[in-house]
Amino acid sequence: MRIKFFPLDVTYRVVRGMPVIHLYGRTSEGRQVCVADSSFEPYFWLVNGQREDVERIAVQQPGGEVRVKRVEQHQKKYRGSSVNALKVFAGLPSDVPLLRRAASMYGTALEADIPFARRYLIDKGIVPMMACEVEGEFEHNPSYRVPLFRAASISESSEEVAEGLRIVSFDIETHSPLGKEIIPAEQPIIMLGVASGGFQRVITWKRFDTQLDYVEFVDDERQLLERFVQLVEELQPDVLAGYYSDGFDFPFMLARAARNNVQLPIGLDFSQPRAAKSQVDVAGVVHLDVLKFIRKIFGRYMETPVFDLNSVAVEILGEGKHGIGLDGLWNAWENNVGLEDYCRYNVQDAVLTGKLAQRLFPNMVELVRVVGMPLADVSRMSFSQLVEWYLLGQARSFGELAPNRPEYVETRQRLEHTFEGAYVHEPTPGLYSDVAVFDFRSLYPTIISAHNISPDMLNCGCCDQAFAPGLKFWFCSKRRGLISSVIEGLITRRMRIKELLKSAEDRKLLKAREEALKTIANSIYGYFGFFGARWYSMECAQSITAFGRDYITGVIGRAKERFGVLYSDTDSIFLTLGGSGRDDAEKFVAEINRELPGLMELEYQGFYPAGLFVGTREKGIGAKKKYALITEEGNIRIKGFEAIRRNLSPIAKETQERVLEIVLKERAPQKALEYIAAIVSAARNREIPQGKMIITTQLQKDLASYDSIAPHVAVAQRMRQQGRQVLVGSMISYIVTAGKDRIRDRAKLPEEVKGNDYDSEYYINNQILPSVERIMAVFGIDVIREVEPLQQKRLDAFFG
DNA sequence: TTAGATCGGGG
DNA sequence: GTGTACGATCTAA
Numbered sequence: 001m002r003i004k005f006f007p008l009d010v011t012y013r014v015v016r017g018m019p020v021i022h023l024y025g026r027t028s029e030g031r032q033v034c035v036a037d038s039s040f041e042p043y044f045w046l047v048n049g050q051r052e053d054v055e056r057i058a059v060q061q062p063g064g065e066v067r068v069k070r071v072e073q074h075q076k077k078y079r080g081s082s083v084n085a086l087k088v089f090a091g092l093p094s095d096v097p098l099l100r101r102a103a104s105m106y107g108t109a110l111e112a113d114i115p116f117a118r119r120y121l122i123d124k125g126i127v128p129m130m131a132c133e134v135e136g137e138f139e140h141n142p143s144y145r146v147p148l149f150r151a152a153s154i155s156e157s158s159e160e161v162a163e164g165l166r167i168v169s170f171d172i173e174t175h176s177p178l179g180k181e182i183i184p185a186e187q188p189i190i191m192l193g194v195a196s197g198g199f200q201r202v203i204t205w206k207r208f209d210t211q212l213d214y215v216e217f218v219d220d221e222r223q224l225l226e227r228f229v230q231l232v233e234e235l236q237p238d239v240l241a242g243y244y245s246d247g248f249d250f251p252f253m254l255a256r257a258a259r260n261n262v263q264l265p266i267g268l269d270f271s272q273p274r275a276a277k278s279q280v281d282v283a284g285v286v287h288l289d290v291l292k293f294i295r296k297i298f299g300r301y302m303e304t305p306v307f308d309l310n311s312v313a314v315e316i317l318g319e320g321k322h323g324i325g326l327d328g329l330w331n332a333w334e335n336n337v338g339l340e341d342y343c344r345y346n347v348q349d350a351v352l353t354g355k356l357a358q359r360l361f362p363n364m365v366e367l368v369r370v371v372g373m374p375l376a377d378v379s380r381m382s383f384s385q386l387v388e389w390y391l392l393g394q395a396r397s398f399g400e401l402a403p404n405r406p407e408y409v410e411t412r413q414r415l416e417h418t419f420e421g422a423y424v425h426e427p428t429p430g431l432y433s434d435v436a437v438f439d440f441r442s443l444y445p446t447i448i449s450a451h452n453i454s455p456d457m458l459n460c461g462c463c464d465q466a467f468a469p470g471l472k473f474w475f476c477s478k479r480r481g482l483i484s485s486v487i488e489g490l491i492t493r494r495m496r497i498k499e500l501l502k503s504a505e506d507r508k509l510l511k512a513r514e515e516a517l518k519t520i521a522n523s524i525y526g527y528f529g530f531f532g533a534r535w536y537s538m539e540c541a542q543s544i545t546a547f548g549r550d551y552i553t554g555v556i557g558r559a560k561e562r563f564g565v566l567y568s569d570t571d572s573i574f575l576t577l578g579g580s581g582r583d584d585a586e587k588f589v590a591e592i593n594r595e596l597p598g599l600m601e602l603e604y605q606g607f608y609p610a611g612l613f614v615g616t617r618e619k620g621i622g623a624k625k626k627y628a629l630i631t632e633e634g635n636i637r638i639k640g641f642e643a644i645r646r647n648l649s650p651i652a653k654e655t656q657e658r659v660l661e662i663v664l665k666e667r668a669p670q671k672a673l674e675y676i677a678a679i680v681s682a683a684r685n686r687e688i689p690q691g692k693m694i695i696t697t698q699l700q701k702d703l704a705s706y707d708s709i710a711p712h713v714a715v716a717q718r719m720r721q722q723g724r725q726v727l728v729g730s731m732i733s734y735i736v737t738a739g740k741d742r743i744r745d746r747a748k749l750p751e752e753v754k755g756n757d758y759d760s761e762y763y764i765n766n767q768i769l770p771s772v773e774r775i776m777a778v779f780g781i782d783v784i785r786e787v788e789p790l791q792q793k794r795l796d797a798f799f800g
Numbered sequence: 801t802t803a804g805a806t807c808g809g810g811g
Numbered sequence: 812g813t814g815t816a817c818g819a820t821c822t823a824a
């Protein structure tokens with residue numbers, strides 16, 4: 001019979017001396033199954049070797065002799081040349097490293113370190129989570145929790161994505177004294193929370209009166225663990241999500257299970273979670289450690305610098321933890337008081353983890369679609385790994401053999417290499433009119449595509465030496481390289497999706513798809529320069545920035561003929577149009593674009609009636625990445641200024657924004673100065689409401705680990721003493737009050753401050769004036785000196 | 801200043 | 812598992 005099937009997890013198992021691939025997943029009818037495929041053999045490649053030598057290889061092992069099973073001859077490509085490659089088959093995946101070592105005497109062994117299950121996906125064209133058709137028969141087998149489907153044949157994946165997968169999230173609380181070492185051997189698990197959709201459950205083993213319907217009591221820790229296994233059986237998750245469950249929840253549970261002499265057979269083959277180096281796998285189920293994905297990939301696109309559950313949930317879900325912290329849990333458990341609150345806490349962590357998994361799921365699935373590897377792996381990959389596994393899949397369809405990963409010496413050599421980066425045209429501080437901004441759309445990816453930048457095309461022997469700008473090497477202009485073609489595919493796919501997005505009703509999925517393609521395309525430049533990369537190429541990385549500098553300086557040179565050039569960084573350019581109109585800017589862009597090769601495109605990003613560039617502390621130099629623009633509608637766009645940072649009081653932010661507005665809209669620096677003077681005076685007379693004096697700073701690390709006690713740390717310490725929840729990543733708000741003590745002793749919680757009793761001078765000198773200092777300096781105005789006389793007059797009056 | 805060590809997240 | 816992190820920040824020399 002034939003089934004339509006969405007594979008989620010892929011492993012293999014040795015049955016009667018033969019490796020059998022196991023694909024776990026759901027059928028189109030929503031049934032969980034395990035598809036077993038015995039038709040795939042382990043192998044690796046050998047180039048520059050003789051068939052007769054390889055066929056004779058025999059490695060003596062304690063378990064017996066390991067031999068090459070058979071050898072095939074193929075025509076492949078390697079580093080841009082056609083090669084005779086021997087496909088060397090082994091009996092078992094674990095034989096491959098042994099045979100590789102032996103075979104290395106006769107040639108260059110390639111692709112000998114690709115895990116068997118991943119090799120299978122690549123070679124069969126199967127993409128996890130995408131539909132494939134399997135021909136075969138169901139078979140009853142008591143070794144599995146799900147029906148076994150023995151595959152006779154399997155198709156490549158289609159474009160159809162799995163839907164309606166069940167995500168179950170979980171979280172444990174342990175009996176560990178807070179702030180001290182966590183010791184799994186000594187400290188039991190006291191609560192376990194599970195959530196899935198609307199389902200919520202907390203298992204705990206001390207009884208107390210409660211109205212909470214999701215709390216379930218058992219007798220001891222052992223029963224708690226057994227109940228967890230039952231719950232997983234009942235809920236049948238496709239995805240089991242935790243937060244730092246690779247590093248904490250699962251390892252802790254495994255340690256406690258061992259101590260209690262119980263098994264945790266939650267795998268679909270009744271196996272326990274398997275703890276590898278820094279990853280825990282559950283057979284047949286996608287174990288998702290939400291933190292891993294955030295730390296490695298998604299965190300790049302986030303604001304928060306700390307990735308604890310609370311901060312991440314606040315930013316992604318707009319909803320954080322509420323209620324108590326864990327400070328009192330140890331005592332509560334010892335004395336069995338107030339445990340209900342901790343059950344709420346526990347279930348909340350499981351629920352938030354589940355919501356995060358749900359929210360990030362489309363992004364992860366789209367990465368799976370592009371990269372072609374299982375979700376459990378993709379969700380743990382770094383940018384370079386995503387690129388590498390994507391390329392490994394693509395290389396096969398190009399008939400290209402992958403280079404090996406670098407060995408130690410090679411790695412060290414690579415680490416010593418540095419090269420020239422992007423071009424920056426530093427701005428001259430000043431206020432400018434009629435600012436036009438252009439930028440290259442996906443500069444580096446389009447350069448890679450347009451100039452065929454690919455290691456296999458480097459210094460070809462077949463065409464003229466058309467050097468990369470200022471460099472001594474060139475790329476082939478007759479054939480297409482692997483990586484340049486692949487990136488062109490990514491760019492054009494992304495362009496099509498962006499087109500669809502314009503008219504799409506349901507944008508979420510397309511957006512995730514577009515972001516996944518962008519993520520991979522944008523990572524390839526960095527990948528070329530990454531020391532651990534298979535397709536590492538200093539020449540490629542160098543050429544990309546060289547072309548980038550060449551293009552942007554080319555545009556700058558052309559622009560100078562007609563406009564004033566204000567600023568440029570990597571792929572963007574800011575011009576002042578002067579006497580010429582905006583039509584000229586449009587003509588200019590069109591002109592440039594007519595000459596740009598391939599998919600390269602300069603975009604007219606916007607027109608701004610005025611723009612301000614400020615200086616750095618050293619006089620005369622313009623600050624990079626720091627400017628303010630005003631749109632025709634009168635909206636101000638600020639980049640790099642303090643106003644968009646957090647630890648500035650509202651009054652300082654407002655003053656900075658208003659000053660920028662006066663300067664950009666009215667071009668009246670003198671008026672701005674008067675405004676500043678008025679604010680300073682109002683602050684001094686305590687006419688500004690204290691609410692505008694609140695400084696908010698995020699706690700970057702655990703409270704105990706601060707050495708220098710900044711004001712916000714002192715406030716956080718007092719909050720904790722009052723029994724309030726203070727977590728890493730918590731936003732701490734305070735007001736500096738008047739007095740003579742150290743600042744940190746005068747920092748008070750806003751609700752502790754009455755009657756605008758703030759330290760005016762502190763706010764004037766440390767918040768308000770510094771926030772406008774560099775803006776006014778552009779006009780030759782030294783705010784501190786100009787506002788000083790006011791202060792001086794007061795002092796004169798006092799002493800006079 | 802540099803090289804080497806530790807940490808993140810979790811309780 | 813035919814394999815494994817990595818980049819920032821602190822500490823000691």
